[in-house]
Amino acid sequence: MTRIGLGYDVHRLVPGRKLVLGGETIPFEKGLLGHSDADVLVHAACDALLGAAGMGDIGEHFPDTDPAYRDKYSIDLLSEVYRRIQSRGLALVNMDATIFAEAPKLFAFKTKMAVRMAGSMAVDHQRINIKATTTEGLGAIGRGAGIAAMCVVLLKSTAPTAGE
Template sequence: MSTRVGTGFDLHRLVEGRPCILGGVELPHPSGPAGHSDGDAVLHAVADALLGAAGLDDLGTLFPDTDERWRGADSRALLTEVVRRVGAAGWRPINVDVVIATEGPRIAPHRAAMRAKMAELLGLAVDAVNVKGKSLEGLGALAGGSGVAVQAVCLLER
């Protein structure tokens, strides 16, 4: 058996009037992540972690924002395609760990739903997917609820 670790990172500005979709779940919030797709920074970071561990192209290369086919794309479908590609390369996810840093929507009330949705998309048990929300304590460019930053780590095995 062989294992690999991958990391992913994504960052999106929060924009008034956009749906707030994070971790495949729509959160009640007046602003949501801006992006060419639905802007789900959580699923984007997870997808890049999987792709990196498998030694495949990154999310932006596979689904470029210069291609109109991906405008408004559902990130759940993008992650499903990434999981398929990772599997075709001979790898399968073992676990995923995600940190969501924002002063926008509160993450804690939605952690269970995010974990369940990502576990479903990744073909994992819920206890193999973790989500943590972190406040930015009023520091940096994302202070005041202007954005969301996500770090994801995954383990793959062959």
């Protein structure tokens, strides 16, 4: 059995916060505003994993009303989500993600992000593909007001099927 999940997240850019994407701190004059570190890439990945497993969304598992998750390093949430996925007999086949940001340029960080995210799930980083694009100046993201990410995952059952 295989299952597909899709995740999306967006947060506003503000001064005075670190910019964390894919678990990596990116040098930039603004960071993402949120209850946790607001890592849109990791949040989108968590939602994609949870969706593929039929387990709801990140807000159900880690509500922003819970002070335990205040300023939480989202990569730790990804580790926990993946542990929960595995406990359901599922494993990551691959993840494909896109970050939407007018700035900063993210090319130099894509591999580091994939390695960090893969490490948090104890999977080969080659199972994770990260892309970055702009919105060509259109909308709030194009004006530099925020950053968004979208992620799709494919999970497979780790339980043997009949005949194996």
